[in-house]
Amino acid sequence: MRYLAARSAREAAEALSAETGVTRILAGGTDVLVQLKSGIVEPDLIVDIKRIPGIAEIVPEAGGFRIGAAVPNAVLGEHAGVVALWPGVVEGANLIGSTQVQGRCTMAGNLCNGSPAGDAVPGLVAANAIARLEGPTGTRECPVAEIPAGPGRTTLKKGEVITSILLPARPERAGDAYLRFIPRTEMDIAVASAAVSLELGTDGTVAAARVVLGAVAPTVVVVESAGAALIGSRLDDAVLARLAAACEAACNPIDDKRGTVAFRTRTAGVLARRAALIAYARAGGSK
């Protein structure tokens, strides 16, 4: 195995595309080193992206924030501006692992690991976040929603590396929230999860809504019909029931020791309801 600490995104992309063997991109390493240890993967080349100038920075951009691909989630959680603008994204990112893992793990890494249960991903998708990728043919932008392709798989092409994620600007009356279910309070993987991002109109009703579920399908799921159910409402009980039903209908989960199909499906709807209420309150809505 070779280790390369790339000094530019270009150098990283070129090294990754030139390597004919197995490659891994190293940001926080909290998934990659576990894969190495367990022998799941034996890379020929590891490209450490943390030495790329600016890649560990959070920079305000057009009313939102550009989050470098190597920003540890602990650092994200200490950034008052991001927490104020996208609290749901940050609370998802901060649920991953322990204090020690938070000191290293990144949102871009969580996204590229390709787990449908990644806690950072539903919030990013609900936020309409945009990833910036450096690849062999140059730079391109890609909605975060289009990156997961299935368990452990992404749509990234050979040689491509995410260098940052843009959390866009949002109107003043907007809020988001993320909830997951695990059988204990810490250090576990979501059995089901839900992220909701809302914008309110001048009359206090929901003007725009995006509902995203995690851990209930091969990738995170954007539930368009669940978002549509909230439009024009103040989240009364009948609306929330339609939201939950739409979420349940969108579930296609696995059945395993951590949760049955029925449990994951039901839980996803419940979490979406609760996350919607939190997002609504954060947006300044009142019932």
Place this chain on the structure above:
Amino acid sequence: MKSIPVSTTINGDPCEFLCAPDETLLDALRGRLGLTGAKEGCGTGDCGACSVTLNGRLVCSCLVLGAEAEGAEIATIEGMADGDELHPLQRHFIDHAALQCGICTPGILVAAKALLEKDPNPTDEDVRYWLAGNLCRCTGYDKIIRAVQAAAAEMRGA
């Protein structure tokens, strides 16, 4: 595999070592530098026995490559006492019998010190969440929480 030269600062002292590209910081600390305070419990970031700080940030050294430590400042349990004088956390862990077999203790001490530097006056719940990634199979955690709180009180001058 070609060895990689790494130049770091460990517990305030400049330190250089060679490591393999796939060698963890934990293995480099223990195997090459004789710093055996950090323990390998799981090797996959679940147990926290290998906790150290890397540029002031609490991490599992089993989830860091040795090569990544180039230019970094590392603090380990070996740097916690001031010569023969134990750190208040170390003293209170002994006084409260907050350990039995001792495998988890270095990691918990390093993690608790990082917490108290960030928050000198945590609640019990804060301590429990902060230490959620440090597993102890002996104590049941209660004595650990009490020892951390006693050390925090002493360090605040309370």
